Amino acid sequence: MSRRPQPRRASRATAPIGLVQWFRPGEQARVDQVLADLATLNVRHFRTGLSWADWCTPEGEAWFSWLIPKLADQVALLPCLHYTPPSLGIEPRASAPPRNPDDYTAFVTLILKRFGQYFDAIELWNEPNNPADWDSGLDPDGRLFAAMVGEAARVARSSGMKVVLGGMCPVDPIWLDRMCEYGALEDIDAVGVHGFPGTWDFDWAEWPDGIADVRRVLKAHGRHCEIWITEAGYSTWQHDEHGQVRAFLKAQRAPVERIYWTSVLDLDRERTHRDGVNADERHYHLGLRTEQGQPKLLHHLWARGGLQAVHDAAWMARPSPGHRTRPVLITGGAGFIGCNLADHLLSNGDRVVILDNLSRPGVERHVHWLHSKHGDRVQVEVGDVRDPYVVRRLVGSARQVYHFAAQVAVTLSLTNALTDFEINARGTLNVLEALRAAPDPPPLLFTSTNKVYGALDDLLLRECGGRYVPVREELAASGIDETRPLQFHSPYGCSKGAADQYVLDYATSFDLPAVVFRMSCIYGLHQCGTEDQGWVAHFILKSLLREPLTVYGDGMQVRDILFIDDLVAALVLAHEHIDRLSGQAFNIGGGPSQAVSLLELLDLLAQRHGSSIPTRFGPWRTGDQRYFVSDTHKFRAATGWAPKVGVVDGIARLSDWLAADLEELRDGRPAGGQFAVQAS
Numbered sequence: 247m248s249r250r251p252q253p254r255r256a257s258r259a260t261a262p263i264g265l266v267q268w269f270r271p272g273e274q275a276r277v278d279q280v281l282a283d284l285a286t287l288n289v290r291h292f293r294t295g296l297s298w299a300d301w302c303t304p305e306g307e308a309w310f311s312w313l314i315p316k317l318a319d320q321v322a323l324l325p326c327l328h329y330t331p332p333s334l335g336i337e338p339r340a341s342a343p344p345r346n347p348d349d350y351t352a353f354v355t356l357i358l359k360r361f362g363q364y365f366d367a368i369e370l371w372n373e374p375n376n377p378a379d380w381d382s383g384l385d386p387d388g389r390l391f392a393a394m395v396g397e398a399a400r401v402a403r404s405s406g407m408k409v410v411l412g413g414m415c416p417v418d419p420i421w422l423d424r425m426c427e428y429g430a431l432e433d434i435d436a437v438g439v440h441g442f443p444g445t446w447d448f449d450w451a452e453w454p455d456g457i458a459d460v461r462r463v464l465k466a467h468g469r470h471c472e473i474w475i476t477e478a479g480y481s482t483w484q485h486d487e488h489g490q491v492r493a494f495l496k497a498q499r500a501p502v503e504r505i506y507w508t509s510v511l512d513l514d515r516e517r518t519h520r521d522g523v524n525a526d527e528r529h530y531h532l533g534l535r536t537e538q539g540q541p542k543l544l545h546h547l548w549a550r551g552g553l554q555a556v557h558d559a560a561w562m563a564r565p566s567p568g569h570r571t572r573p574v575l576i577t578g579g580a581g582f583i584g585c586n587l588a589d590h591l592l593s594n595g596d597r598v599v600i601l602d603n604l605s606r607p608g609v610e611r612h613v614h615w616l617h618s619k620h621g622d623r624v625q626v627e628v629g630d631v632r633d634p635y636v637v638r639r640l641v642g643s644a645r646q647v648y649h650f651a652a653q654v655a656v657t658l659s660l661t662n663a664l665t666d667f668e669i670n671a672r673g674t675l676n677v678l679e680a681l682r683a684a685p686d687p688p689p690l691l692f693t694s695t696n697k698v699y700g701a702l703d704d705l706l707l708r709e710c711g712g713r714y715v716p717v718r719e720e721l722a723a724s725g726i727d728e729t730r731p732l733q734f735h736s737p738y739g740c741s742k743g744a745a746d747q748y749v750l751d752y753a754t755s756f757d758l759p760a761v762v763f764r765m766s767c768i769y770g771l772h773q774c775g776t777e778d779q780g781w782v783a784h785f786i787l788k789s790l791l792r793e794p795l796t797v798y799g800d801g802m803q804v805r806d807i808l809f810i811d812d813l814v815a816a817l818v819l820a821h822e823h824i825d826r827l828s829g830q831a832f833n834i835g836g837g838p839s840q841a842v843s844l845l846e847l848l849d850l851l852a853q854r855h856g857s858s859i860p861t862r863f864g865p866w867r868t869g870d871q872r873y874f875v876s877d878t879h880k881f882r883a884a885t886g887w888a889p890k891v892g893v894v895d896g897i898a899r900l901s902d903w904l905a906a907d908l909e910e911l912r913d914g915r916p917a918g919g920q921f922a923v924q925a926s
Contacts, residue, residue, distance in 0.1 A: 264291025266508035271309035280510045292321040293506045302331040318364035326369040341381045347394035354398045370395045371412035375421045392428035399433035413438030413476035417456035426467040438476035445481040453500035472503040479508040481528040487543035488628030512537040573597040575644035578651030582773040585612035592620040603630040631673030641680035647690045655778035659738035670741035678752045689759035689824040694746040700733030713843035725877035736869035753829035766835025766876045770810025789851040794860040801845040806836040806875040809891035819885040835876030
């Protein structure tokens with residue numbers, strides 16, 4: 247069996263790596279968040295804007311008097327002095343040249359006197375060859391800019407500062423040649439360049455080519471300036487987070503003396519350009535974190551393993567060798583359920599393609615585990631189900647599709663319902679449309695949720711020991727079946743419910759082979775359990791670590807838990823019987839024999855680990871069901887399936903696996919599983 251080479255230990259970049267973030271007056275909380283990320287990522291170089299226009303506002307001086315020392319206390323700061331106060335411009339816009347270029351020099355002088363002790367380099371203007379930042383219509387030959395920046399550079403250099411020419415965007419050797427001719431670079435120590443390959447620079451010529459053009463111009467004029475990438479970035483507006491990783495690695499290899507990557511946080515949606523216009527959609531998605539604060543793939547890798555971990559992830563972009571057999575496609579295949587199913591299929595000789603954006607912390611470890619075990623028979627496509635083009639390409643070449651990719655937490659859906667909808671509902675519709683477009687549509691299995699039945703507030707329950715029990719004896723004996731009316735509750739329930747119904751409708755309307763699993767609580771090896779999702783693994787981890795646990799509600803809520811091996815068996819059976827099962831939904835869980843309350847699980851863990859978990863109780867959470875136990879008779883009758891792993895055995899297996907990870911970490915060995923995810 248051929249195997250990809252293991253990730254090569256990449257050499258460290260020689261150029262220091264910094265980050266970029268622009269702030270507006272009053273964004274103290276945003277500054278604190280960025281500084282926390284800089285510390286997490288161990289970044290010491292930071293570039294930000296020091297706006298002349300903001301300085302001239304009533305709050306400007308106080309804002310920068312707070313901001314500059316605050317930043318400089320933690321990082322080596324590169325301030326970029328730019329943006330004309332509208333009252334001083336040839337026209338009343340921040341991008342207009344000042345009527346008197348000496349006013350900019352006076353501003354630079356003032357800033358150096360007030361804050362010069364906080365930095366040793368200063369950047370003069372931002373993207374001066376970009377009309378959005380310097381209106382070339384008001385300065386067609388660039389002489390006004392050359393005169394302004396040339397004098398400001400002379401003053402800054404005489405005060406002992408290293409002076410950086412505002413970064414060109416795009417890299418333009420003709421513009422730079424003109425600046426040299428006008429004498430603007432006489433006191434410049436470093437020339438800035440910007441680059442956003444795949445975002446704005448669609449005809450991107452790669453960093454070495456652009457840098458070579460800059461060096462050629464400087465050499466022709468006898469200038470011995472350093473070259474800095476003062477801003478490089480990649481927009482994830484089309485959800486291509488692996489593209490951001492690839493662009494970052496290419497920037498790191500650029501032949502320059504310093505690199506600044508933009509940015510730490512995505513741009514605020516309410517924020518417009520300085521002159522009051524809305525920015526290009528791509529501007530809003532350049533961060534290492536989303537606007538809501540969720541870390542993207544590059545941040546995950548960097549935070550967990552430093553720049554080396556970013557380099558080690560590069561192998562996932564390499565294409566796998568061609569194969570004649572059509573693979574099984576698993577969307578969300580790097581997750582808990584997906585990686586277990588992939589391992590089962592690969593172990594039985596199938597070829598598997600995983601489509602995953604790797605957004606959940608730690609799932610890249612699952613990918614490495616699968617690759618190390620199965621080599622090139624597993625292919626990883628780092629992409630997103632919200633991208634219809636990648637979905638159509640992969641679905642069209644698959645012989646089976648398991649659609650697991652989802653936003654999985656009710657809590658996150660409450661804070662960001664739009665993203666929850668786009669992933670769960672729109673992403674599923676992309677998969678269905680790709681199936682409909684395929685000449686020979688592969689069969690689909692979609693994992694839905696018991697949340698489509700709502701909060702189940704109408705169930706009459708009674709307390710029995712440490713759990714709720716249905717008053718109706720037949721319900722207590724069998725569980726909830728598929729005839730239960732749907733009642734979506736919470737944005738998560740709505741998005742998954744909409745996807746659930748779309749799958750069933752497409753099976754009927756377009757004769758697509760498709761089945762829906764409405765799943766209860768699944769647990770097992772490789773589960774990234776957190777407070778929001780994967781509660782069984784979360785409870786076990788807290789017990790192993792002797793850490794306090796919060797139980798929301800009274801703890802008597804009941805779920806039927808199903809071990810991952812039993813779910814994998816059900817998933818495979820569903821595809822084997824797809825002709826008879828298509829167009830149907832099935833409740834899948836452990837059933838009444840494997841029902842357990844939260845309090846009962848805590849007692850079981852206390853017995854197993856020798857001590858109780860310190861527990862406090864919080865308020866009930868939106869959409870939480872006091873009782874849900876699956877009636878699985880319909881699927882059992884259709885396929886002969888039945889769970890084989892009991893609660894005590896399953897908890898023991900998962901607990902032992904998590905404990906092994908914990909022991910590896912304590913021994914200083916790299917833990918490859920759940921504990922490593924939680925501890926990072």
